[in-house]
Amino acid sequence: MKNFQNPSAQSENPTSEIQNLPIGIFDSGVGGLTVYRALHKRLPNERFVYLGDTARVPYGTKSLATVERYAIENSQFLASRGIKMLVVACNTASALALPKIRERIGIETVGVIGPGARKAVELTKDRTNPKIGVIATEATVTSQAYSKAIKKVSPAAEIIETACPLFVSLAEENWTREPETRSIARKYLREIIERNVDALVLGCTHYPILREVIQQIVGGKVTLIDSGEATAEEVEKVLKAKNLTNCHPPRTSERRLCDDLDHFYVTDAAERFARVAERFLGVKPAKLEAIEVFGIDKLEI
């Protein structure tokens, strides 16, 4: 891949310059926009650079080695744009590649699994025998990353993980109220319902799009955990702890989702991304660019 320079190499810049840099976010595609939305809402003083790896989406059915490679390439691209912090919005990449990303990128990095897991435990903390459901992609479920992260803070927790492969296509089709979606959700969530979980982690960035139907199926007593929102809280904490909060923020009253303070990149099919972004967020990105993060310019083909 291109030998991206990292203009944010944190030791060389004065603090205020670093504080004013945007926060990088990457996802395998459009799903991470739900994480962007949560970050934007909680941190209106920050700017964001989003990368959707639409040329290689989805990650949820791919192997550890491949997901790691894609995740590192994406992180390096964002680092080259000059960011003060990296958010891995993709659950699969967070589950499989976080250690490798941290090893390779000299930037504060937050994934979605840890925050989602901790939030789930927090919301069931009064119970003596917390039962937590996790729905996610095949790769995330196989990695048991959520189970491990939950057990770390609550060793007694009982965890039920289920893959819901059709949810991604249903969310991308925007079938949020169709009876077919309801029926499919009922099928996937059968064990989760039978086991009477207290909280259910939406462990894939696409799933919050189907939040309403999922809530109806599992019932109002089950607390749904959107890892995006939990991650935004975590990012806020890290910004404060590391003194990285923007000290020359834009005027909050002028901030809107997808305005020209945020920059969006995709590795393919920008038009389709804009269309789905509009479905997810109600608005198209003002600044959207198609780029290559991989080695096409070096391929001898």
Added chain:
Amino acid sequence: MKNFQNPSAQSENPTSEIQNLPIGIFDSGVGGLTVYRALHKRLPNERFVYLGDTARVPYGTKSLATVERYAIENSQFLASRGIKMLVVACNTASALALPKIRERIGIETVGVIGPGARKAVELTKDRTNPKIGVIATEATVTSQAYSKAIKKVSPAAEIIETACPLFVSLAEENWTREPETRSIARKYLREIIERNVDALVLGCTHYPILREVIQQIVGGKVTLIDSGEATAEEVEKVLKAKNLTNCHPPRTSERRLCDDLDHFYVTDAAERFARVAERFLGVKPAKLEAIEVFGIDKLEI
């Protein structure tokens, strides 16, 4: 990418050696196995080398430039294995990349669009006003490749093309008899049914997996066209016309699907491929290898 040599460069080999080479097949993933099955059934005297680009599947939501690049990389890999002929089993790659592949690969190449389109016209040829339905991925529908191919042989044909994005996930989940599948099919196929088509092209390699439910929904009078079967017929014709039929065939009685005369390659997640192959074909490939067709070894990461 690796600078693959093409041991089958046809001008340098005596005819009999070329005839004994296998036929290359590539697809974006597992779907092309339905084309492999059709080829294997019609041409039991031939051997096959199959490449599933599982690291970058699916192609159906990606752009022209990206699909072209992936298709050329896959074709070059297969050429490097020594093949006498190339079958592009992926409808999206056939729709978008066939001219570029032919330009770059000096090997006889057959896609699935042309044969599927011609077969559809053939089966409606007695009608004065043939109406043909095509169901395919978003990219294939957008390209209008089927409409153009059908119009070439039947300028008066009326064609209705519809994208059915959820069918891919439903086929991979093996939900072939679920009521949800039936209900989704009814929704997607509404216009096709209303327009009273004579023939319906299954324009994505995953769709033959759902053949039964599709047939039930459109009714018994509509002829379903499996591009895989039409392609196998076309390949047989080309082999004969170009004098490429295997002259030292294996003993037919010993040939089984996925036996060790056929070689399968995937770019990722071989285990998942084997599992889905077993669902699609009833048997796992005897020879299955995970390889890299793209430039990872040259990336400076």
